[in-house]
Amino acid sequence: MGFLSDGVDFIQFMFPGIIGMTVLMSSFMAGVSLVWDREFGFLKEVLVAPISRTSVAVGKTFGSATVALPTGIIILLLAPLVGVSLSVSTVLGIIPLMFLLAAAMGSLGILLATRIKSMQAFQVVMQMLMFPMLFLSGVFFPVDGLPGWMNVLVKINPATYGIAPIRQVILGGSADSPFNISVFGHTMSLWDNIIVIALFGLIMTLLAMWSFHSQE
Amino acid sequence: MHNYAIKVENLAKDFGELHAVDGISFNVASGEIFGFLGPNGAGKTTTISVLCTLTKPTSGRAIINGYDVVRQQSKVRQSIGLVFQDSSLDERLTGLQNLRFHAMVYNVPSSVRDKRIEDMLNMVELWDKRNSEVSTYSGGMKRRLELARGLLHHPKVLFLDEPTLGLDPQTRNRIWEYIIELGKSEGTTIFLTTHYMDEAEKADRIAIIDSGKLVAMDNPINLKNMVGKDIISIKTEDDSKAIEEIKSRYAIEARNDTNNGLIFNVVNGEEFLPGFIKEFTTKILSVSLRRPSLDDVFLKITGREIREEGTKDGIRAMVHGRSRRMHH
Numbered sequence: 151m152g153f154l155s156d157g158v159d160f161i162q163f164m165f166p167g168i169i170g171m172t173v174l175m176s177s178f179m180a181g182v183s184l185v186w187d188r189e190f191g192f193l194k195e196v197l198v199a200p201i202s203r204t205s206v207a208v209g210k211t212f213g214s215a216t217v218a219l220p221t222g223i224i225i226l227l228l229a230p231l232v233g234v235s236l237s238v239s240t241v242l243g244i245i246p247l248m249f250l251l252a253a254a255m256g257s258l259g260i261l262l263a264t265r266i267k268s269m270q271a272f273q274v275v276m277q278m279l280m281f282p283m284l285f286l287s288g289v290f291f292p293v294d295g296l297p298g299w300m301n302v303l304v305k306i307n308p309a310t311y312g313i314a315p316i317r318q319v320i321l322g323g324s325a326d327s328p329f330n331i332s333v334f335g336h337t338m339s340l341w342d343n344i345i346v347i348a349l350f351g352l353i354m355t356l357l358a359m360w361s362f363h364s365q366e
Numbered sequence: 367m368h369n370y371a372i373k374v375e376n377l378a379k380d381f382g383e384l385h386a387v388d389g390i391s392f393n394v395a396s397g398e399i400f401g402f403l404g405p406n407g408a409g410k411t412t413t414i415s416v417l418c419t420l421t422k423p424t425s426g427r428a429i430i431n432g433y434d435v436v437r438q439q440s441k442v443r444q445s446i447g448l449v450f451q452d453s454s455l456d457e458r459l460t461g462l463q464n465l466r467f468h469a470m471v472y473n474v475p476s477s478v479r480d481k482r483i484e485d486m487l488n489m490v491e492l493w494d495k496r497n498s499e500v501s502t503y504s505g506g507m508k509r510r511l512e513l514a515r516g517l518l519h520h521p522k523v524l525f526l527d528e529p530t531l532g533l534d535p536q537t538r539n540r541i542w543e544y545i546i547e548l549g550k551s552e553g554t555t556i557f558l559t560t561h562y563m564d565e566a567e568k569a570d571r572i573a574i575i576d577s578g579k580l581v582a583m584d585n586p587i588n589l590k591n592m593v594g595k596d597i598i599s600i601k602t603e604d605d606s607k608a609i610e611e612i613k614s615r616y617a618i619e620a621r622n623d624t625n626n627g628l629i630f631n632v633v634n635g636e637e638f639l640p641g642f643i644k645e646f647t648t649k650i651l652s653v654s655l656r657r658p659s660l661d662d663v664f665l666k667i668t669g670r671e672i673r674e675e676g677t678k679d680g681i682r683a684m685v686h687g688r689s690r691r692m693h694h
Contacts, residue, residue: 191454195515198418199471200443 167289170313177252180214181259215252251312254351377426388578401569447521506537596635601627
C-alpha cells in the first residue's frame with residue numbers, strides 16, 4: 151500500500167471519510183422520517199399539538215443526529231483493523247464532530263422535507279444531492295491539487311467542512327498537513343471547519359423553521 | 367356575554383379561485399353536540415382545519431374557548447381535542463406509546479399521566495391491547511384509540527372529522543356511545559362533521575353546509591319539520607299517467623326519482639294510503655311510506671342527495687388508504 155504522505159496510507163486516509171459518509175447518509179433520514187410522518191398522518195397530530203413548529207424542526211434534526219451517531223461509532227470501532235490508533239481523547243473529540251455533521255446535514259434533509267411531500271420524490275432529490283456531496287467532499291481523495299472546476303465544487307460543498315475536522319482529529323492534522331483545505335489561500339484550521347459546518351447547519355435549521363411556519 | 371365554546375364570524379377560506387368556505391357565521395354553546403353536515407367538498411374539513419389552527423382563514427375570525435385561532439394558536443391547541451378523518455397515529459408505536467407521546471406534548475402533568483391513560487384505554491376497551499403496535503390494530507380499534515387520545519388532555523372542545531367513516535355499523539354505534547356519554551359526563555363541547563344522516567340526528571343542533579355556505583342551522587326536529595309532510599314513493603306501470611292522475615285527483619305535484627319511482631308528499635300518510643290504493647286507476651306495482659329524515663331536509667335545501675356522493679368518496683378513501691399501505 152502506497153503512502154500518501156506523512157506516513158498515512160490510502161486506507162488510513164479514507165477511514166475518517168468513511169465515518170463522515172456513514173453519519174451523513176444516516177442523518178439525511180431525518181427528512182425521510184418527516185415525509186413518512188406526513189404520509190401516515192402522524193405529522194398532523196404533531197402540528198396541532200400546543201408545541202411550536204420550531205421545536206418540531208429542531209427535535210427532528212437532533213433526533214436524526216442521535217440515530218446517526220451510533221452508526222458512526224460502529225465504524226469508528228473498526229479503526230484498529232485499518233491501522234489507525236485511537237486514544238480516548240480522540241474518540242471524545244470525534245463524537246461531537248459526528249453529531250455536528252449529522253445535525254447540519256439532517257437540517258438540510260428537514261428543509262427539503264418541509265417542501266417535498268411524496269416519499270418517492272424525496273428519495274430522488276436526496277440521492278441527487280447526496281452522491282455528488284459525498285464524491286466531492288474529500289471522502290475518497292485528498293482535495294489538494296484537483297482540476298479547477300472540481301476544486302470549486304469541493305469548496306462550496308458543505309460536507310467538505312464536516313468531514314475535514316473528523317480527519318484532522320483522527321490523523322492528528324498539523325497546520326501544514328497536506329490534507330488541510332485551503333479556501334482563498336487561507337488554510338482551514340479545525341475550528342475554521344467547525345464554524346463553517348455549524349453555520350451551514352444553523353442556516354439550514356432557520357430556513358427549515360421558516361419553511362415550516364409559512365406553510366398553511 | 368353568552369358563554370360560547372365556539373364563535374365563528376364571517377369565516378372564509380379561499381384556495382386560489384375556489385371559495386372553500388364562503389363567509390360562514392355560527393356559535394356553539396358550551397356542552398353542545400354540534401353537527402356539521404354536508405356532502406364531500408362542501409367545506410367541512412376546511413372549516414375544521416381553520417378552527418383547529420391548521421389552516422389560516424382568508425378572512426373573518428373564529429374564537430375557541432375565548433382564544434383567537436390566528437393570534438392565540440397555542441392556547442387554542444391546548445384546549446381542543448381532535449379526531450381526524452384519516453388516521454394520525456404513529457403506526458410503529460404501541461397504543462400506550464401513542465398516548466404517552468400525546469400526554470407529553472399536551473403538558474398532561476406526569477402525576478396524573480399514567481392513571482389517565484389507563485382510564486382512557488379502559489373506556490375505549492383497548493387496555494388489553496396497549497402493548498401491541500398500532501399497525502396491528504383494526505380500523506375500528508385505531509379510531510377508538512384516536513378518540514381516547516383526543517380526550518387525554520381533557521379538552522373543552524372535541525373536534526371529530528367524520529369520526530366513523532369507513533367503520534362497520536357495530537363500531538359506529540360503540541363510538542357514538544362514547545361520544546354521547548362524554549358530552550354528558552364531562553360537559554365536553556363536541557363539534558363533528560359527518561355525511562351520515564342518522565349520525566347527525568344525534569346532535570343537539572345541526573348546521574348544513576353546501577358549497578362553502580351555511581344553508582340551514584337548527585335542531586334535527588325543526589329541520590325535519592321543514593320538510594313537514596310524509597313521503598310516499600310508488601312504482602307504477604305508467605309513470606307519466608300516474609303523475610297526471612295524482613295532479614288531477616289530489617292537486618299534488620309528484621316527481622320522478624330514478625331510484626324510487628314516483629315521490630310525493632302528503633300530510634298524514636298513514637290515513638292517506640288506504641284510500642289512495644283503492645281509488646287510484648293507474649296500476650300500482652309497489653308503495654312505500656316514510657317519515658322525513660335529514661336526507662330529505664338536505665335534498666329539499668340543496669336539491670341534491672347527500673349520500674350518493676358520500677358513498678362514492680368513502681370507497682375512494684378506502685381504496686386510497688389501502689394503496690398507501692401497500693407502498694410500505
